[in-house]
Amino acid sequence: MPFENIDARIADPATYQDPAACQALFAHLRATDPVRWTAPQGYRPFWLVTRHADVRDVESRPDIFLNGPRIVLRPIAVEEALAAQQAGRKDLIRSMNAMDGDEHRKVRGLTSRQFMLPPVRQMAPKIDAIAREFVQRLIDKGPETDFFQEVAVWYPLRVVMLLLGVPAADEALMLKLTREIFEQRPDTDKAQQGQARLGFFDYFGALLADRRQTPRDDLASAIANATIDGQPLPEFESLSYCLTVATAGHDTTSATISGGLLALMTHPEQMQRLRDNPALIDSAVDEMIRWVAPVKHFFRTAAVDTQIAGTTIKAGDSVMISFPSPGFDEAVFDAPTEFRIDRTPNPHLALGSGPHACLGQHLARLEIKQFFLALFDRIDTIALNGTPTYSPSNFISGLSSLPVRFTVK
């Protein structure tokens, strides 16, 4: 009975710990119910959109499908607890992914320049040096280690903290707070997320104050001294901005690097091809992103009555867009369940599309690319050494451990 309780499964964080089963569920939905009215118990209902064409359609009509006010799936009880704590606001922070139109453009525009493809390309030598440092860290832990916990977690964290301006000494704190804010384990204390936010806000409040005194060449300085239409960005928004960049920038990339390595280890012929043809690295990186798709969903809210693929959506209805599902859509991809490092074109939507498409996408691709180039420079063989585990989350989920055994050249 694989497809019973679909609504409950979509909401259940544990669903995403089994990527193959999850993809089978999405394939079923794309084939039978591509715009599904989904009403899991304990959650406000929503339309779930899973086909490539329909996700792309929703994301390319940003005036109709608004990012605010509903952002991610939370149980009603959590939304109500948050609203009670914070004067009606159902979310912990207010950042660009909750904004629309001009406001979104202006707020994203405060840092968007640094994340454009041409300047990111210039960062290659810097990212390469960091990648090499973390490959060395792997080698120091060898010949057997947990690749996820020892390496994949720390490398993207270092990159994004460097960009923000957070010193390396504080990275462990950032990691702890990020885990607390995203964790969806059954025993997660509802107050924990609020506490983690306060931890972030204390930390970034001090960082922003420092950068107002002595600006540096980092994102914290850009955020600290930002103005919108001549007015300083309000403190709550500034703190939210730091929190968003800090958290969006590493979990996702860690998941993709570790999930990408797992895919290579379970497809040794693909790993060998990549090692023989390093020029395939760019297409390999996008295939890893398609394959792992660590961001599982975001919401949109219909501003007016409209349609998605012929289904009527009422003004005010919530729409959940799936980011993993479009990358496996048989209508767009040849043999989507095969991992092929030379897949081109590869129009997956795992980084989103439209005006809200991932701000850090070019950086993320560069980080992944430099890591694997550095890895294959130093490592002779690398293989799975046990059973990997996944983190439970319906929002951002990926590996939580990846035991490997390797030899050095």
Add this chain to the structure above:
Amino acid sequence: MVTITLTLRDGTCRTIDAAEGYSLMEAIRAAGIDEVEAACGGSCSCATCHVYVDAAAPGSLPPLSDDEDALLDFTDTRQENSRLSCQITLRPEHAGLAVTIAPPDAG
């Protein structure tokens, strides 16, 4: 529907009927033309959706944003009439818009 004329990289002309409310980039891609790579999905960060505007109803195009301006500056193919097609949301007043797809940037 908005009728738009496109000149492709090999010089051939195509007329397409584009849906209102979508970006010009989406309209070009929806017409099955893959010369516009749109590598960033339309978020004004890659410049692979660069076009030259050959004709447009006066005042019909949205003004260049700071980001679009900055990103076009990074390209080595910028001209006076350069735009990023993901930044133009099609409206009825765009009927008769004519654009040429810019050559790929050396990057």
